[in-house]
Amino acid sequence: xxxxxxxxxxxxxxxxxxxxxxxxxxxxxxxxxxxxxxxxxxxxxxxxxxxxxxxxxxxxxxxxxxxxxxxxxxxxxxxxxxxxxxxxxxxxxxxxxxxxxxxxxxxxxxxxxxxxxxxxxxxxxxxxxxxxxxxxxxxxxxxxxxxxxxxxxxxxxxxxxxxxxxxxxxxxxxxxxxxxxxxxxxxxxxxxxxxxxxxxxxxxxxxxxxxxxxxxxxxxxxxxxxxxxxxxxxxxxxxxxxxxxxxxxxxxxxxxxxxxxxxxxxxxxxxxxxxxxxxxxxxxxxxxxxxxxxxxxxxxxxxxxxxxxxxxxxxxxxxxxxxxxxxxxxxxxxxxxxxxxxxx
Numbered sequence: 001x002x003x004x005x006x007x008x009x010x011x012x013x014x015x016x017x018x019x020x021x022x023x024x025x026x027x028x029x030x031x032x033x034x035x036x037x038x039x040x041x042x043x044x045x046x047x048x049x050x051x052x053x054x055x056x057x058x059x060x061x062x063x064x065x066x067x068x069x070x071x072x073x074x075x076x077x078x079x080x081x082x083x084x085x086x087x088x089x090x091x092x093x094x095x096x097x098x099x100x101x102x103x104x105x106x107x108x109x110x111x112x113x114x115x116x117x118x119x120x121x122x123x124x125x126x127x128x129x130x131x132x133x134x135x136x137x138x139x140x141x142x143x144x145x146x147x148x149x150x151x152x153x154x155x156x157x158x159x160x161x162x163x164x165x166x167x168x169x170x171x172x173x174x175x176x177x178x179x180x181x182x183x184x185x186x187x188x189x190x191x192x193x194x195x196x197x198x199x200x201x202x203x204x205x206x207x208x209x210x211x212x213x214x215x216x217x218x219x220x221x222x223x224x225x226x227x228x229x230x231x232x233x234x235x236x237x238x239x240x241x242x243x244x245x246x247x248x249x250x251x252x253x254x255x256x257x258x259x260x261x262x263x264x265x266x267x268x269x270x271x272x273x274x275x276x277x278x279x280x281x282x283x284x285x286x287x288x289x290x291x292x293x294x295x296x297x298x299x300x301x302x303x304x305x306x307x308x309x310x311x312x313x314x315x316x317x318x319x320x321x322x323x324x325x326x327x328x329x330x331x332x333x334x335x336x337x338x339x340x341x342x343x344x
Contacts, residue, residue: 008244009242009243009244009247010244010247010248010249010250010251011193011242011243011244011249012150012243012244012245012246012247012248012249012250013149013150013151013152013153013243013249014033014037014100014152014153014154014193014194014239014240014243015146015147015152015153015191015192015193015194016030016033016153016154016155016192016193016194016195016196016236017154017155017156017157017182017188017189017191017192017194017195017196018030018154018155018156018157018196018197018198018213019156019157019158019159019180019181019182019183019189019195019196019197019198020158020159020197020198020199020200021158021159021199021200022158023200024159024198024199024200024211025198025200025211025213026104026105026156026157026198027061027064027065027104027156028065028068028211029196029198029211029213029231030102030104030154030156031065031068031069031102032068032231032232032233033154033233033236034053034074034099034100034102034152034154035053035068035069035072035074035233036232036233036234036236037099037100037152037233037240038053038072038074038099038100039072039074039233040233040240040245041099041245041246044245044246046245046246048099048152048246049099050099051097051098051099052074052075052076052077052097052098052099053069053074053075053076053077053098053099053100053101053102054077054078054079054090054093054094054097054098054100054101054102055076055077055078055079055101055102055104056078056079056081056086056087056090056101056102056103056104057078057079057080057081057104058080058081058082058104058105058107058108058109059104059105059108060080061104061105061156062076062078062080062102062104074099077098082108082109082111082112083109083112084109084110084112084113084116084138084142087103087109087142088141088142088145090103091142091145091146091149091151091153092145092149094149094151094153095149095150095151098151099152100151100152100153100154101151101152101153101154102154102155102156103153103154103155103156104155104156105156105157105158106155106156106157106182106184106188107157107158107182107183107184109142109184110139110183110184110185110188113135113138113139114127114135117131117134117135118131125313125314126313128312128313128314128327129312129313129323129326129327129330129331130323130324130326130327133324133326135185136185139185139188143185143187143188143191144252146191147191147251147252148249148250148251148252149249150248150249151249155192157182157183157184157188157189158182158183159180159181159182159183159197160180160181160182160183161180161181180197182195189216192217193218193219193220193239194215194217194218194219194220194223194236194239195215195216195217195218196213196214196215196216197213197214197216198211198212198213198214199211199212199214210229210230211229211230211231212227212228212229212230212231213227213228213231213235214226214227215227215228218239220238220239220242222238222239222242223236223238223239274325277325277329278323278324278325278328281325281328281329281331281332282320282321282328284332284344285320285328285331285332285335288332288335288336288339288340289304289307289308289335289339291339292339293307307335307338307339308320310338311331311334311335311338312331329344332344
């Protein structure tokens with residue numbers, strides 16, 4: 001059977017993302033978008049239009065927009081929680097029981113996941129390099145579900161600045177803002193099909209206040225790059241009209257993997273190789289520290305411990321010996337850069 005099939009539009013559900021700073025209109029605009037989408041589905045006789053909107057709420061925003069839903073005759077159900085596990089449950093429930101799911105704010109769910117993990121693992125000094133593989137894999141359960149779930153989903157997230165170092169006229173490095181991103185796991189902003197940056201504006205002379213929606217990304221290309229003053233649902237219709245509204249969402253086939261390439265024998269060989277590489281990395285870490293700060297004096301031991309703490313986040317060699325291969329390789333490279341002046 002061929003891997004390829006005739007292309008059809010399988011994007012049936014709205015996957016929208018709104019980001020902004022405090023007061024920029026994320027929740028208000030997300031509500032307008034959800035209400036307008038429900039009314040459109042009702043006009044077209046799509047059964048999902050008769051279901052309630054579900055709002056998983058981390059900052060009581062649903063209380064302030066309830067009147068909008070009441071005025072439009074749209075039922076609103078809320079769940080007030082910041083637990084990441086509830087976010088996964090909400091997406092699954094919304095697939096069968098909701099017309100639209102609003103997630104506000106995705107930032108709190110990411111923060112709760114990382115903080116709960118840090119507390120359970122006793123990371124009093126902050127997360128360590130090897131922790132991020134687990135956290136990103138757990139967060140991937142949400143992003144896969146968000147993209148593939150058969151429900152309209154609008155996620156709101158707080159905005160944060162991106163920074164990078166640049167060399168000024170005197171040759172010194174300066175940290176400068178380079179853009180705005182959604183404050184969540186690094187790649188979350190890539191998941192929505194339409195990504196909107198909300199901004200609040202005020203004319204100091206007239207006192208007029210308004211919000212603008214800047215379309216950062218629109219996969220339909222119909223709104224890409226546009227800025228919309230005080231947006232309403234009709235302003236986003238070009239993107240919505242691109243969808244196969246009323247159809248079944250098919251994002252990606254996440255049921256397939258490459259396990260057939262990784263048989264049991266290969267797994268055993270791989271395990272043995274990883275163990276050997278871990279031992280090599282540990283030995284080379286010891287050697288490079290000894291090369292530059294050898295000896296058994298109190299000063300030498302303290303210097304080695306200080307360097308290790310800076311590079312690995314711990315002074316404990318026993319803790320370092322528990323690191324996975326990837327973390328040890330990264331640590332070894334950082335020590336080479338610090339002590340040898342070149343990458344490993």
